[in-house]
Amino acid sequence: MNDVSLIVKVVAYILIVPVFIFGSYVILHGHLSPGGGFAGGAILATLVAMLVITFRDDFKENPHEIFSILECIGMIFFILLAFFGLSSSFFHNFLVNLNGLFGKPVHFGVNPGYLNTAGVIPLMNMAVGIEVFSALSLIVLMLSMRYGGERK
Amino acid sequence: MFEIIEMIILLGVICTSVAAMLSKDLLVSVVLLAAMSLLLSLEFYILHAPDVAIAEAAIGAGLSTAIYIMAINKTDRWENENG
Numbered sequence: 727m728n729d730v731s732l733i734v735k736v737v738a739y740i741l742i743v744p745v746f747i748f749g750s751y752v753i754l755h756g757h758l759s760p761g762g763g764f765a766g767g768a769i770l771a772t773l774v775a776m777l778v779i780t781f782r783d784d785f786k787e788n789p790h791e792i793f794s795i796l797e798c799i800g801m802i803f804f805i806l807l808a809f810f811g812l813s814s815s816f817f818h819n820f821l822v823n824l825n826g827l828f829g830k831p832v833h834f835g836v837n838p839g840y841l842n843t844a845g846v847i848p849l850m851n852m853a854v855g856i857e858v859f860s861a862l863s864l865i866v867l868m869l870s871m872r873y874g875g876e877r878k
Numbered sequence: 879m880f881e882i883i884e885m886i887i888l889l890g891v892i893c894t895s896v897a898a899m900l901s902k903d904l905l906v907s908v909v910l911l912a913a914m915s916l917l918l919s920l921e922f923y924i925l926h927a928p929d930v931a932i933a934e935a936a937i938g939a940g941l942s943t944a945i946y947i948m949a950i951n952k953t954d955r956w957e958n959e960n961g
Binding site for chain 2: 752760761762764768769771775779862865866
């Protein structure tokens with residue numbers, strides 16, 4: 727299938743950076759604004775779907791093993807963060823109010839976005855973002871394959 | 879004011895989904911489903927659920943459209959007349 731037009735390719739080149747920045751913004755501001763790991767990961771996976779539809783002839787091998795490893799890393803990171811709070815309870819927020827990493831208390835009301843707050847929740851948002859991004863990208867990549875496991 | 883906008887959006891949702899069901903060209907149906915999902919995310923935003931609106935716009939209008947287009951690319955574009 728070699729008939730992807732020039733307009734589609736140029737628009738895809740233009741849209742790579744804004745979509746990536748918007749998805750990363752939704753993931754990193756997950757504890758302050760609407761969105762979070764799942765929505766940001768889905769936005770990043772639409773980027774991979776766009777790249778697969780546009781540039782499917784240009785890369786030789788299917789890079790699905792990278793996404794499989796990334797999915798495992800996200801899951802392991804999430805469950806390890808849940809187990810690290812086991813001194814008091816499962817999923818205990820052990821980083822909040824310690825003035826360390828993400829250690830400030832959350833400001834009340836409207837604020838310009840203090841990212842260094844909320845303890846373990848931003849780390850869990852990042853883990854869920856990585857996991858959802860790689861899982862949905864894996865679905866799109868596997869659907870774009872031919873039956874015998876080769877590229878179309 | 880918001881009731882009128884909500885009624886217009888919900889009428890658009892009904893019209894796009896009925897048109898997607900009746901269309902014989904499946905690519906047109908996929909594009910109409912993406913438009914329906916976009917209108918539905920606008921409705922979620924009016925109902926003060928921006929979280930659901932972001933997820934609906936990303937998955938309904940982005941990912942499922944790509945997956946449907948891949949499925950159409952592997953099968954037939956036109957709906958079979960004999961069922």
